[in-house]
Every structure is written in structure tokens, then in C-alpha cells.
Amino acid sequence: MNLTEPQAGSDVGALKTKAVRAEDGTYRITGQKIYITWGEHDAADNIVHLVLARLPDAPFGTRGISLFLVPRRIVKPDGSLGAHNDVRCVGVEHKLGIHGSPTCTMSYGDEGGAIGHLIGAENKGMAAMFTMMNSARLNVGVQGVAIAERAFQKALSYAKERLQGKPYGLSHEMPDMIPIIQHPDVRRMLLTMRTQVEAGRAICLANALALDEARHGASADAREWAKGREEVLTPISKAWCTDMAVEVASLGVQVHGGMGFIEQTGAAQFYRDARILPIYEGTNGIQAIDLIGRKLGLQNGAAIKSLLDDCAATADLLSSPMPEIAAALSAAHRRLVTATLWMQETMRKEAVKGLAGATPYLKALALLTGAHYLGRGAIAATKKLQEGQGPQTFLTARVQSAQFFAMNLLPQAHGLADAATRGASTIIDASIDELSA
Numbered sequence: 001m002n003l004t005e006p007q008a009g010s011d012v013g014a015l016k017t018k019a020v021r022a023e024d025g026t027y028r029i030t031g032q033k034i035y036i037t038w039g040e041h042d043a044a045d046n047i048v049h050l051v052l053a054r055l056p057d058a059p060f061g062t063r064g065i066s067l068f069l070v071p072r073r074i075v076k077p078d079g080s081l082g083a084h085n086d087v088r089c090v091g092v093e094h095k096l097g098i099h100g101s102p103t104c105t106m107s108y109g110d111e112g113g114a115i116g117h118l119i120g121a122e123n124k125g126m127a128a129m130f131t132m133m134n135s136a137r138l139n140v141g142v143q144g145v146a147i148a149e150r151a152f153q154k155a156l157s158y159a160k161e162r163l164q165g166k167p168y169g170l171s172h173e174m175p176d177m178i179p180i181i182q183h184p185d186v187r188r189m190l191l192t193m194r195t196q197v198e199a200g201r202a203i204c205l206a207n208a209l210a211l212d213e214a215r216h217g218a219s220a221d222a223r224e225w226a227k228g229r230e231e232v233l234t235p236i237s238k239a240w241c242t243d244m245a246v247e248v249a250s251l252g253v254q255v256h257g258g259m260g261f262i263e264q265t266g267a268a269q270f271y272r273d274a275r276i277l278p279i280y281e282g283t284n285g286i287q288a289i290d291l292i293g294r295k296l297g298l299q300n301g302a303a304i305k306s307l308l309d310d311c312a313a314t315a316d317l318l319s320s321p322m323p324e325i326a327a328a329l330s331a332a333h334r335r336l337v338t339a340t341l342w343m344q345e346t347m348r349k350e351a352v353k354g355l356a357g358a359t360p361y362l363k364a365l366a367l368l369t370g371a372h373y374l375g376r377g378a379i380a381a382t383k384k385l386q387e388g389q390g391p392q393t394f395l396t397a398r399v400q401s402a403q404f405f406a407m408n409l410l411p412q413a414h415g416l417a418d419a420a421t422r423g424a425s426t427i428i429d430a431s432i433d434e435l436s437a
């Protein structure tokens with residue numbers, strides 16, 4: 001996907017790459033794109049670039065962007081590869097992480113114009129690109145879950161092997177050191193890692209299911225409901241799962257102690273690789289703005305209400321078998337309902353205040369959503385345990401995950417909701433001079 005240019009990052013509408021109509025129905029593309037993932041490589045015979053560009057008579061901003069398919073090598077009518085198109089990689093970035101993925105600066109049209117084929121209609125390129133960007137946002141969320149899972153597995157095995165310290169208060173009585181996994185603070189780190197990975201996986205899975213059902217659901221109503229759920233969950237999957245990946249990878253380094261900072265253990269690589277995830281595919285700040293600016297008003301607020309209602313229903317289901325989780329979920333649900341109403345109203349009346357609280361609001365909602373899915377997992381696991389089905393340790397671990405998340409991580413949702421709804425003035429009232437002082 002070729003969107004980004006030096007002056008057009010989050011503000012895609014500022015892009016300047018030009019497309020000119022040619023007589024044969026194709027277009028000639030000229031301009032420069034930066035940070036293009038796998039923009040050039042020798043792992044395939046041909047590369048197909050999807051390039052956003054602007055026609056000479058296009059309207060200003062994102063309304064004047066069209067999407068073009070630009071092959072590196074021209075494909076002949078018989079399907080074989082012909083001449084090199086007028087597109088080349090003029091630089092490869094040196095990065096903090098993801099060293100297996102070439103990030104390229106691409107130049108189009110140095111010799112008169114790269115041949116491009118229009119995808120969709122002229123000036124409707126953003127809508128066409130969003131087909132891919134929406135699934136790419138979910139995929140990046142899944143990347144976050146995947147890196148975080150690897151970081152957890154590595155930290156877990158290290159914590160079982162590394163011997164250090166004695167049980168608290170028994171230093172003089174025990175000659176041998178114990179594996180660090182026995183220390184409460186290390187357990188806290190490991191459970192923070194594991195349960196957030198589980199919550200992130202559940203959110204992405206629910207997102208993917210909604211995406212499929214929005215296309216293939218049995219009825220128009222079912223498809224519309226699923227579309228609303230997909231749209232609300234997408235910024236949460238992208239932003240929360242990738243911020244979570246950075247946090248989990250950082251905890252992975254911490255569990256390793258000094259060895260985490262040394263390259264040979266591999267813990268540091270997860271941290272470096274995870275760091276791009278909150279940046280590309282729309283920064284997490286942009287995801288939070290999408291959530292409060294577009295998604296909270298979707299279907300007249302019905303899409304977000306349905307997610308919040310589901311969280312309340314899970315709290316009800318948990319009230320008799322697991323009252324502690326139910327109480328935590330219920331309290332966070334109530335706080336998120338008021339925060340959501342505040343956010344919806346504020347976005348209508350004084351959007352700048354809402355924007356200042358977008359990121360903590362997204363995080364609070366994600367924590368509630370994660371607790372809700374883990375709660376559902378705990379209900380299913382308990383049922384299987386009662387029926388004597390399935391691997392017992394695995395099932396009890398799912399109940400523990402829901403408990404840990406509800407008691408140790410979900411309480412943050414209250415503080416985050418407070419920050420989102422009450423902290424705006426301190427953010428927007430500060431002058432640039434005060435901010436810099």
C-alpha cells in the first residue's frame with residue numbers, strides 16, 4: 001500500500017503524487033512515496049503497488065484521491081512479464097526493529113510516468129483503499145497479539161529456569177535459591193502479560209467474526225449488526241492490541257532482568273519489533289479519534305450501545321458463579337456508560353475536549369471489552385469443568401485469567417475514564433509556551 005509521502009502521513013489528504021490520464025485508458029503516475037513496506041524485494045517475480053494519487057482536476061483533500069494499481073513490471077496480454085515500469089526503490093530505511101521487512105522510498109515517473117490502472121472510480125480512492133486498510137488494521141492488531149504471545153512464552157520459560165532469591169522471610173532457613181516464577185512480583189508480570197494477550201486475542205477474534213458476518217450474515221439485520229460491531233472493534237483491535245504488545249514485550253525484557261537488555265536472549269527483539277505497531281496503519285492516536293469521532297455515533301449510537309450491553313449481560317451471567325468478577329465488570333460497565341454519553345455529547349458540542357480524552361477513553365473501553373470476553377471464557381470453561389470435559393489445568397487457567405484481569409487490570413478503566421472526561425482542560429488550556437517551559 002503506497003499512501004505515505006514526506007508531507008502526508010496521518011494527513012493522507014495532503015498527498016501530492018500525480019496521476020494523468022493517458023490516451024489508452026491507463027494513467028501516468030509521478031511522485032515519491034516513503035516508508036513503503038516490501039516496496040522492493042527479490043522474493044517474487046513481480047510486485048503490484050497500490051498507489052494513492054491525485055488527478056490534475058481533483059478536489060482538495062481526501063475527496064480528490066484516486067487509487068491505482070502500478071506493477072513493477074508490465075504484464076503482457078499473455079500474462080508473461082514485460083518491461084520494467086517507471087517505478088524504482090531509491091532508498092531502504094534503517095529501523096529500530098522489524099529488520100526482516102524492507103521499508104522503502106519509492107520514486108514514480110522519473111522517466112516520464114509509471115503506467116497505472118485505476119481501481120474503482122476516479123476520486124474515490126480513499127473508500128477503495130479502506131477496504132484493505134480496515135482488514136490491515138485488524139491484521140496489525142493480530143501482529144500485536146502474536147509478538148506479545150512470543151514475548152510471554154519466552155519470559156515464562158526463563159522465569160521457570162532462572163534461580164534467584166528465596167521465599168520472603170525464609171532467607172536464612174533455605175540454602176537453595178528458587179525459580180523467579182515463584183516471586184509474587186514476577187507472577188504479576190507474567191499474568192499481566194498472559195491475560196492481556198488472551199484479551200487481545202479474544203477482541204481480534206470477535207472483530208474477525210463480525211467482519212465475516214457483516215459480509216455473509218444470514219439476514220440484512222444480522223449483517224448490519226455485525227457491521228456495527230466490526231466498526232467499533234477495529235480501532236480497539238488495532239490500538240489496544242498494539243499498545244499492549246509494546247507493554248507486554250517490555251515486561252518480557254523486565255522478567256529477564258539484565259539478560260533482557262542483552263541481544264542474545266531475543267527478548268529485546270520483541271520489544272523493538274513491537275514498537276512500530278502503534279505507529280503504522282494509522283497511529284493509535286488516529287484510531288482513538290476514529291473511535292470517538294465516527295464509531296460512537298455509528299447507527300445512531302446503537303453499535304457502541306450493543307457492545308456495552310453485552311458487557312452488562314456478561315456481568316449478570318457471572319453474578320452467581322463468580323461474584324467478584326461480576327462486581328468489577330459491572331462497576332467498569334457503569335463508568336464506561338457515563339464516559340460514553342459524555343464523549344458523545346462532548347463530540348457534538350466541544351469536539352476539542354473530546355479529542356483530548358480520546359486515547360484514555362479507548363483504553364478504558366478496551367479493558368472493559370477484554371474483561372467481558374475473558375468473563376465469557378470463564379463461563380464456558382466452568383461449564384466444561386462441571387461436565388468433566390477437557391483439560392482441567394487449561395480450563396481452570398481460563399477462570400484465573402478472567403479473575404486476574406478483572407481484579408488487577410480492569411480497575412484502571414475507572415482512572416482512564418476519569419482522565420478522558422475530566423482531564424481535557426489541562427491538555428487544551430496549556431499554551432505552547434507553557435507546554436515547553
Ligand SMILES: Cc1cc2nc3c(=O)[nH]c(=O)nc-3n(C[C@H](O)[C@H](O)[C@H](O)COP(=O)(O)OP(=O)(O)OC[C@H]3O[C@@H](n4cnc5c(N)ncnc54)[C@H](O)[C@@H]3O)c2cc1C
Pocket residue numbers: 001002003004008009010011034035036037038095103276279280281282283284285286289
Ligand atoms: C516501518 C514502517 C512501515 C510503513 N509501511 C507503510 C506502507 O507500507 N505504506 C504506507 O503508505 N505507509 C507506511 N508507513 C507509514 C506510516 O503509516 C506512517 O508513518 C504513519 O501513518 C504516521 O505518519 P507520519 O509518520 O507522517 O507521522 P505524523 O502523521 O507526522 O504523526 C506524528 C504524531 O502526530 C500525531 N498526529 C498527527 N496528526 C494528528 C491529528 N490529526 N490528531 C492527533 N494526532 C495527530 C500522530 O498520532 C503521531 O503521534 C510505514 C511506516 C513505518 C515506520
